[in-house]
Structures are given as structure tokens and as C-alpha cells.
Amino acid sequence: MSAAGFASPGGEGAPGGRSQRAASPLIGVLALQGGFEAHRRALERLGAGTREVRVPSDLEGLDGLVIPGGESTTITLGIEREGLAAPLVDLIAGGTPVLGSCAGLIMLDRDHLGVMDVRAERNAFGRQVRSFEADLEVAGIDGGPLRGIFIRAPWIAEHGPGVEVLAELDGHPVAARQDNMLAVAFHPELGEDDRVHRRLLALVGERLAILAGDADSHLQR
Numbered sequence: 001m002s003a004a005g006f007a008s009p010g011g012e013g014a015p016g017g018r019s020q021r022a023a024s025p026l027i028g029v030l031a032l033q034g035g036f037e038a039h040r041r042a043l044e045r046l047g048a049g050t051r052e053v054r055v056p057s058d059l060e061g062l063d064g065l066v067i068p069g070g071e072s073t074t075i076t077l078g079i080e081r082e083g084l085a086a087p088l089v090d091l092i093a094g095g096t097p098v099l100g101s102c103a104g105l106i107m108l109d110r111d112h113l114g115v116m117d118v119r120a121e122r123n124a125f126g127r128q129v130r131s132f133e134a135d136l137e138v139a140g141i142d143g144g145p146l147r148g149i150f151i152r153a154p155w156i157a158e159h160g161p162g163v164e165v166l167a168e169l170d171g172h173p174v175a176a177r178q179d180n181m182l183a184v185a186f187h188p189e190l191g192e193d194d195r196v197h198r199r200l201l202a203l204v205g206e207r208l209a210i211l212a213g214d215a216d217s218h219l220q221r
């Protein structure tokens with residue numbers, strides 16, 4: 001059993017007769033541009049299966065989704081070109097857990113996919129302040145501060161009442177959650193700390209357990 005609570009591929013499987021799919025969830029990583037490969041590696045180290053998402057049919061059967069960092073303008077053009085906006089919104093609005101990091105946070109906001117009630121300010125730390133690291137206390141993530149790697153990062157300039165701010169830097173929200181959506185302004189896929197990906201996989205596990213419970217109660221009726 002991996003530390004994230006999922007059986008690793010080829011492992012002994014989950015207890016209680018859960019399906020193999022629940023034991024090893026399938027996480028899509030939007031792979032139009034940007035840092036998708038490092039997210040795949042981080043998720044696979046934690047025992048999840050991954051799939052690169054480039055066209056709408058790649059979204060079928062996913063248990064979770066990551067929208068990586070990169071260049072939000074380029075990712076937006078790719079989403080338009082591939083007709084991915086509506087299927088992505090449907091998947092996320094349907095409750096599938098999603099992690100947006102850096103440009104991925106921007107993609108979730110009001111002005112892009114419009115699923116999260118936030119407005120991201122692009123390059124908010126200044127274009128000249130390209131990259132830096134900072135220790136962050138992130139609500140819901142135990143084990144001490146997390147080393148955030150920021151690369152031309154946004155921050156959350158505005159947010160609605162349904163959004164829980166999980167971490168701030170210089171008084172600005174840089175990590176937030178709204179229902180099934182986690183958004184961070186930094187790059188959790190770089191470096192050794194896998195706690196943000198674990199948090200996503202925990203949300204995925206909770207949702208799969210609820211869906212499995214619903215299916216059981218249907219069968220018993």
C-alpha cells in the first residue's frame with residue numbers, strides 16, 4: 001500500500017473487495033502545453049494511474065484531473081482548438097476532483113473555464129520576479145510548512161464566499177479550495193514534497209467511496 005492510501009500498481013489490492021479502479025485511481029493530466037510530465041510522475045509515485053489529456057475523449061472514465069502550469073494563453077488556445085472547454089467544465093462541475101497549479105489555477109478562474117469563483121491575477125508577483133521559493137502553511141496539509149516553488153506565478157485577486165483560502169503569501173491567497181477544486185499558485189510537481197498531490201488523491205478517494213456507496217445502495221434496493 002502506498003503512503004497515499006492506494007495500492008500501487010501490481011500491489012496486493014485494496015481491502016474490502018474494492019475494485020481495482022478504486023484501488024488505483026485514474027488521473028488525467030491536461031497535456032496541451034506546460035509541466036504535465038512532472039505531474040504524471042508525481043501521481044504515479046503515489047500509486048495513481050495517469051493519462052495525458054489532449055482531446056475530449058481522453059476525459060472519459062477519469063477519477064481526477066490536473067491542469068498543470070505553463071502559459072495560460074497557450075493552454076487557452078489549445079482548449080479552444082480541441083473543443084475541450086465544455087467537456088472540461090462538465091467533468092469538473094460533475095464533481096470530479098481537480099488540481100490546478102499556476103497556469104492551471106488561472107484556467108479554473110472566472111475569466112477562463114469559469115468553474116472556480118476566483119479571479120486570478122497573472123504574473124502577480126511582477127514579471128521581473130520570475131521565480132522564487134517560499135515556505136507556506138497550507139490549511140488541510142499537515143506536517144509543517146510546504147516549500148512553494150513560484151514561477152511567474154499568479155495570485156488570487158478576488159474570490160467568492162464558497163472559496164476557502166488555504167494559504168497566503170504577502171497577504172494574497174496562493175492556495176484555495178472550492179468543493180472538488182484545489183488551486184495553487186505554485187508548482188507542487190517540482191521538488192520532493194508530494195503533499196499537494198496526496199491531497200488531490202485523498203479527495204479522489206473520498207469521492208470514489210461515496211460513488212461506490214451509492215452504487216451499493218442501488219443494488220440493495
Ligand code: GLN
Pocket residue numbers: 068069070071072073101102103104106122123151152153154
Ligand atoms: N505566467 C504564466 C501565465 O500567466 C503562468 C506561469 C506558470 O504556470 N508557471 O500563464
